[in-house]
Amino acid sequence: MPAIEALRVGVLCGGASPERPGSLASGEAAAKALAEAGLMTELIDMADTALSALRDRIDVALLGLHGLGGEDGKVQGALDTLGIPYTGSGVLASALGMHKPTFKTLAVQQRMDTPRWTMRQPEVSIESTINTVRLTLGFPVFVKPSSGGGSLAAGIARDDAELRALLTRADGDPYTEFMIEEYVPGLPCTVGLVEVEGRLRTLPVHDVETDREFYDYTAKHDPAQRREHCPSILPAPTTENMQYLARRVFQMIGAHGVLRVDFLATKGGRVTMLEANTLPGLSQRGNLATMARAGGIPYPELIKHLIRTAYTKPGYLP
Ligand SMILES: Nc1ncnc2c1ncn2[C@@H]1O[C@H](COP(=O)(O)OP(=O)(O)OP(=O)(O)O)[C@@H](O)[C@H]1O
Numbered sequence: 001m002p003a004i005e006a007l008r009v010g011v012l013c014g015g016a017s018p019e020r021p022g023s024l025a026s027g028e029a030a031a032k033a034l035a036e037a038g039l040m041t042e043l044i045d046m047a048d049t050a051l052s053a054l055r056d057r058i059d060v061a062l063l064g065l066h067g068l069g070g071e072d073g074k075v076q077g078a079l080d081t082l083g084i085p086y087t088g089s090g091v092l093a094s095a096l097g098m099h100k101p102t103f104k105t106l107a108v109q110q111r112m113d114t115p116r117w118t119m120r121q122p123e124v125s126i127e128s129t130i131n132t133v134r135l136t137l138g139f140p141v142f143v144k145p146s147s148g149g150g151s152l153a154a155g156i157a158r159d160d161a162e163l164r165a166l167l168t169r170a171d172g173d174p175y176t177e178f179m180i181e182e183y184v185p186g187l188p189c190t191v192g193l194v195e196v197e198g199r200l201r202t203l204p205v206h207d208v209e210t211d212r213e214f215y216d217y218t219a220k221h222d223p224a225q226r227r228e229h230c231p232s233i234l235p236a237p238t239t240e241n242m243q244y245l246a247r248r249v250f251q252m253i254g255a256h257g258v259l260r261v262d263f264l265a266t267k268g269g270r271v272t273m274l275e276a277n278t279l280p281g282l283s284q285r286g287n288l289a290t291m292a293r294a295g296g297i298p299y300p301e302l303i304k305h306l307i308r309t310a311y312t313k314p315g316y317l318p
């Protein structure tokens, strides 16, 4: 592996994803930390840069991208083709992490707990979907895009009318396919995993209490709307179970470098898995950075570890 001090690091962020604001925050924070550490760093907004232009401009890409087009394997495939090493997972793990129903199907196959769900396919009418929900899941339910993030276009429906409103409101978003999940009242928790010097480190569990209906977009962006704990306030057997499950998920999807796995923990002791984020947010006060700090890894070190792992990916991993 080349010394990272000799590398031209391109911090890729922004782009056209609905998660663009979070991505800009990730990119700016990471680029600042790298520049302060004396590394050659360029912040690159993918909204006004062609990937092919990066070939002779950077040696390695630090991905601060989130959501569609950045976290789903497309950029990863393009960078593979251009021969530019990049941080995080390859094409397959990225795609599996992005598409929640596929991810959950794998999780069920591995006998992991994830909320029961049904799909709202674009070709099926909303009324027919509501009928299916009434007959299979029952209310309340939680609606979210299959390939979404940041709690965008998500919400709780307690009856037919609320479900109809949520599904109708969603029409016209970039999201065409929706999942309707069993509603699980629980504490949102997350577990970070990060590769440090060739070894996968499992970080302390992070949880969030909020007085809002759920851990929604507002709670994620306004610190006054949430109370975070890291390490989590949950008992050790519960957090250890989450950490164990997160490591299994890392292997299950073939992730690389970094991963954040999200759960809900109920008062009754149920731990249910929501999703896996192959490119977790990188802002300095974000969940991953908070977990890393609690695990003894300062923010600038976290970012440098991410870059190093761009060179530890197995030779061929789709
Ligand atoms: N089945 C469910 N029952 C109850 N609440 C849920 C359910 N699914 C999601 N939520 C709520 O929505 C939040 C976000 O869910 P999830 O992690 O699946 O979405 P996301 O938009 O992909 O998140 P991220 O910001 O991590 O990308 C959860 O923390 C929880 O508060």
Ligand SMILES: [Mg+2]
Pocket: 150, 262, 274, 275
């Ligand atoms: Mg999540």
